[in-house]
Each structure stands twice: as C-alpha cells, then as structure tokens.
Amino acid sequence: MAELRRELLADLRGEVVEVGAGNGLNFAHYPPAVTRVFAVEPEPYLRDLAAKAARRAPVPITVLPGRAERLPLEDGAADAAVLCLVLCSIADRPRALTELRRVVRAGGTLRFLEHCIADSPGLRRVQRLVDATVWPLLVGGCHTATDPVTDIAEHGFTITTVRKLRFPDQRISTPATPHVLGAARAG
Numbered sequence: 797m798a799e800l801r802r803e804l805l806a807d808l809r810g811e812v813v814e815v816g817a818g819n820g821l822n823f824a825h826y827p828p829a830v831t832r833v834f835a836v837e838p839e840p841y842l843r844d845l846a847a848k849a850a851r852r853a854p855v856p857i858t859v860l861p862g863r864a865e866r867l868p869l870e871d872g873a874a875d876a877a878v879l880c881l882v883l884c885s886i887a888d889r890p891r892a893l894t895e896l897r898r899v900v901r902a903g904g905t906l907r908f909l910e911h912c913i914a915d916s917p918g919l920r921r922v923q924r925l926v927d928a929t930v931w932p933l934l935v936g937g938c939h940t941a942t943d944p945v946t947d948i949a950e951h952g953f954t955i956t957t958v959r960k961l962r963f964p965d966q967r968i969s970t971p972a973t974p975h976v977l978g979a980a981r982a983g
C-alpha cells in the first residue's frame with residue numbers, strides 16, 4: 797500500500813485537502829511541492845494519531861476535525877484534494893463530493909485511491925450480500941459495491957486517469973479487492 801500511496805500523491809503541489817485522513821498513513825508520502833495539507837478526520841482517536849504523524853511529515857500538515865459532508869474550509873481553498881479509502885465509508889457520497897468540489901478551486905486536482913464494485917458478476921453478488929449484512933458493521937460503515945469513478949464524475953469533476961488494480965493482489969478475491977487509482981480535474 798505504501799507504493800500505491802506514493803503514486804496517489806506523486807507530483808501534487810500547493811494546498812491540499814485530504815478527507816478522512818485516518819491515522820495519517822499518507823502523510824509521509826506527500827511530495828515537497830505541497831505547501832500545506834489540511835487533513836480532515838472526524839474520529840478523535842485517529843485524529844490524535846494523525847496529529848502525531850503530522851509532526852514527523854515532510855510537509856506542513858494541519859489536522860482538523862470535520863466530516864466530508866461539511867468541510868471546515870473556504871470555497872476554492874485547495875489546489876488539490878485526496879480521497880484514500882474513504883468514500884466507501886461515507887453514507888452521503890453525493891453530499892460529500894459536492895462539498896469537496898466546493899473547496900477545490902476550478903481547475904484543481906482530485907486524486908483518489910478507493911476500492912470499488914467488481915467487474916465480475918459473481919464478486920458483485922458477494923459484495924452486495926456482505927454490504928447488506930456484516931461488512932458495514934465490521935468495517936466502520938464501509939460498503940464494497942460502490943462506484944467511486946461514476947460518483948466523482950457526477951459531482952463536478954472530470955476524470956483524467958483511472959487505473960483498475962487488485963489489492964492485495966492474491967489469487968482469491970475478497971469483497972474489497974478491486975480498487976481504482978486515478979485523478980480528476982475540478983470544473
């Protein structure tokens with residue numbers, strides 16, 4: 797995952813908002829042209845860990861309380877946004893993406909690394925079954941049969957690159973194996 801995180805963040809610059817930053821696992825991978833990261837995390841325990849990770853990070857990082865649905869930033873405040881393994885846990889994805897589009901300036905960038913709905917009908921059926929039963933309860937509200945690329949494209953972003961990948965890349969798939977890594981432009 798560290799390699800994917802590096803690829804996700806490569807060549808970013810300026811002010812960046814990272815939504816649902818968790819304990820800050822991305823922080824070590826921000827490139828030097830990033831002048832500030834606003835890392836928004838709703839969960840207090842994870843936010844404390846993120847604040848500690850921010851102190852060791854190679855770029856300035858401000859860890860903020862908040863939720864994707866109501867970001868604590870001005871309109872157009874960010875040159876770029878990062879969504880990493882977070883959209884699946886957000887109940888109101890349309891609202892969160894509309895809010896993200898509000899805080900990213902026109903022409904700014906969105907980078908995303910998310911797990912997603914499977915291509916194969918068999919795994920899709922499994923995803924829908926686990927989503928309706930145990931998965932959200934066991935994995936912090938996460939749903940596996942989500943389509944982040946379509947969701948992003950329907951909320952003011954133009955997809956510029958998408959790469960499908962499997963993580964972990966093992967022979968047997970879990971409901972959370974299919975991933976997409978990509979970028980989009982705001983406006």
Ligand SMILES: C[S@@+](CC[C@H](N)C(=O)[O-])C[C@H]1O[C@@H](n2cnc3c(N)ncnc32)[C@H](O)[C@@H]1O
Pocket residue numbers: 815816817818819820821822836837838839842862863864865880881882885886887
């Ligand atoms: C699977 S973790 C990923 C953490 C981090 N992005 C990473 O790559 O390691 C999902 C994160 O999304 C956060 N989250 C859940 N619902 C959220 C919401 N509505 N707004 C913002 N973050 C949310 C959780 O608190 C958690 O930190």
